[in-house]
Amino acid sequence: MANRFVLNETSYHGAGAIAEIATEAKARGFAKALVCSDPDLIKFGVTKKVTDILDGAGLAYDIYSDIKPNPTVENVQNGVAAYKKAGADYIIAIGGGSSIDTAKGIGIIITNPEFADVRSLEGVAPTKNKCAPIFAVPTTAGTAAEVTINYVITDAENNRKMVCVDVHDIPVCAFVDPDMMSTMPKGLTAATGMDALTHAIEGYITAGAWELSDMFHIKAIEIIARSLRKAVAGEADGRLDMALGQYVAGMGFSNVGLGIVHSMAHPLGALYDTPHGVANAIILPTVMEYNAEATGEKYREIARAMGVANVDSMTTEEYRKAAIDAVKQLSVDVGIPADLKDIVKKEDIPFLAQSAFDDACRPGNPRATSVEEITELYLKLM
Numbered sequence: 001m002a003n004r005f006v007l008n009e010t011s012y013h014g015a016g017a018i019a020e021i022a023t024e025a026k027a028r029g030f031a032k033a034l035v036c037s038d039p040d041l042i043k044f045g046v047t048k049k050v051t052d053i054l055d056g057a058g059l060a061y062d063i064y065s066d067i068k069p070n071p072t073v074e075n076v077q078n079g080v081a082a083y084k085k086a087g088a089d090y091i092i093a094i095g096g097g098s099s100i101d102t103a104k105g106i107g108i109i110i111t112n113p114e115f116a117d118v119r120s121l122e123g124v125a126p127t128k129n130k131c132a133p134i135f136a137v138p139t140t141a142g143t144a145a146e147v148t149i150n151y152v153i154t155d156a157e158n159n160r161k162m163v164c165v166d167v168h169d170i171p172v173c174a175f176v177d178p179d180m181m182s183t184m185p186k187g188l189t190a191a192t193g194m195d196a197l198t199h200a201i202e203g204y205i206t207a208g209a210w211e212l213s214d215m216f217h218i219k220a221i222e223i224i225a226r227s228l229r230k231a232v233a234g235e236a237d238g239r240l241d242m243a244l245g246q247y248v249a250g251m252g253f254s255n256v257g258l259g260i261v262h263s264m265a266h267p268l269g270a271l272y273d274t275p276h277g278v279a280n281a282i283i284l285p286t287v288m289e290y291n292a293e294a295t296g297e298k299y300r301e302i303a304r305a306m307g308v309a310n311v312d313s314m315t316t317e318e319y320r321k322a323a324i325d326a327v328k329q330l331s332v333d334v335g336i337p338a339d340l341k342d343i344v345k346k347e348d349i350p351f352l353a354q355s356a357f358d359d360a361c362r363p364g365n366p367r368a369t370s371v372e373e374i375t376e377l378y379l380k381l382m
Contacts, residue, residue, distance in 0.1 A: 003210050005255050008136075008147050009172045013244060017177035018050055021092065021135055022057035024173050028133070033061040034088040036079065036103045038069075038095050046139055046183055047094050054092075062086035067095070067102050070154045070161070070269045070276075073118040076105035083110055083132070090133040093171070094180075096192065097143030097276070100136050101151035104169040107131030112168075118153060122162040123360055129168060136171035139180045141231065141242035142192025142277050144199060144250020146174035154270050159351075161266040163360035178236070178243045186232050189242075190334035191277030193228040196246035197327070198261050198280040200224060201288070201302060203253030205295045206364040216252030220245050221305035225330065232334045257364030260356060261287045264374065267355035274343055281336040282343075285328045286381055292320045294367035299323040306330070340381040349378045 012020045025033070033054065037047040042065055054061050064082040067075050083091070083106055093103035105118060111129040115121050136146035145151065149167050154160070184192070197220075203209065204217035223245030230238025264287070265279035292299060299320040303311045306326035311319050332338070344352065353375040356362065362369065 003212070005212060006149055006167050006170060007251055008170050008174055011147065011174040011176060011247070013176045013247070015177060015179050015240070017175045018053060018137060018180060021050060021137070021175055022053050022059060024135065025059055025090070026057070030090045030133070031060065032086060032088045033059065033090055033092045034079075034083045034086050034106070035061050035063045036067065036091055036093045036095070036099050036106070037063065037065055038067045038099055039065050041095055041139060044183060046180065049180065050092060050094055050137060061092070062088065067099055069098050070273055071098050071102040072154045072156045074156070075102050076109070076118045076153060079103075079106040080109050080116070090135065092135045092137065094137045094139060096138065096140035097145045097152070100138070100143070100145035100171070101153065103134050103136070104131065104145075104151040105153055105164070107134050108166060108169050119155060119162065121153075121164045121166070124165050127166055127168050131169050134171040135173045135175065137175045137177070137180060140184060140188060140192040141181055141239065141246045142195035144196065144246050144254070146171055146176065147247055147250040148254035150254060152266065159271050160355055161270045163266065165360065174247070176243050176247055178240045181239055181243060187335065189232045190228070190336060191275050191281065192246070193224060193231060193242055193277070193334065194281035194284070194331060194336060195277035196242070196249050197221065197224045197228070197330070198284050199246070199253045199258070200249040201284065201327070202258040202261055203249065203256055204302065205291060205298050205366050206253070206257045206259050207366055208256035208364055210256070213252040213256045216248050218301055218305050220249035220252065221302060223248065225306045225326070228330060229333055258361040259287070259291070259365035260362055260369060260374065262361040263356040263359035263365070264352070264377065266359050266361070267352045268343060270355070271348060271352065272343055278336060281331050282338070282340055283381060285324050285331070286377060288324045288327065290377060291365065291367045340378070344378065344382060346382065349375055352378055
């Protein structure tokens with residue numbers, strides 16, 4: 001069986017990378033952008049850093065900001081209408097996963113109108129055409145949506161998140177500029193950073209992992225482990241490292257899948273609007289314990305990448321515990337809550353467990369699971 005690997009066409013990394021947006025837009029002959037960005041980024045002047053470049057280059061655009069933190073079916077539908085009204089021929093998505101995921105949904109429907117019902121895009125939809133061209137400008141160091149073939153849209157009517165996987169949705173250009181992330185508050189830096197770590201660890205142990213994806217994931221764990229604390233403290237080199245680390249993780253997991261940390265986190269976002277990174281960070285150590293027996297020697301390499309010393313002299317049990325403990329300590333150090341007791345209502349657990357089992361990420365988990373076992377994991381996290 002052949003292993004497929006899909007990456008975006010072009011990416012720019014480093015301070016000042018967003019200046020290349022004008023270069024790329026002109027080189028590609030684009031006429032008008034729909035700029036997708038959330039209201040807070042517009043309010044605090046982050047979006048303006050990009051629109052100033054467009055203004056300076058004489059590039060036309062309209063702004064679309066009807067985007068929620070967990071973007072909904074309605075946000076995508078309204079965005080499709082905004083794209084058509086603007087007469088746009090490409091999208092510039094500025095923000096975290098919410099803005100970029102919304103842009104992906106818009107872009108896919110524009111070129112594949114038979115999927116106008118957003119719910120029809122769930123899973124691996126048989127779209128035929130590449131989405132409207134997307135320039136992705138991440139403002140958080142976590143989701144790696146700028147380099148993945150995945151996006152997540154909330155079906156608010158049914159309190160569930162839809163995971164969509166489509167090679168046609170990947171942005172044509174990514175502009176990974178740490179200056180665009182400099183205004184992130186500590187809490188968001190911590191949450192999105194732990195999201196990136198979850199991507200790297202789940203991608204490393206997922207059922208579909210292989211040598212090429214392992215290369216990305218181990219390096220991402222190493223970068224994130226050494227830099228997240230510094231990024232949360234506001235240190236510039238930490239933010240620069242995290243911008244790269246989350247992108248490297250994205251190159252891997254986008255191609256091999258994830259596991260039940262994400263499956264369990266998604267319904268928390270849909271039901272309680274829990275920030276995705278916070279949910280992942282709380283759940284990750286417990287699921288690592290649950291999966292340990294199904295991971296061979298991989299936890300030794302996770303422990304090594306997390307900075308644990310002398311792993312080669314440890315027993316299997318010792319290095320597995322060391323890997324989990326290192327993840328727990330990083331989570332504590334950056335201020336992530338220890339459990340779900342202030343988030344989850346016990347009476348909702350049957351719904352959450354069934355939703356997690358039905359989630360598109362669940363089949364990638366290295367250990368086969370069940371609704372009953374996921375229920376027990378939620379209860380343990382209470």
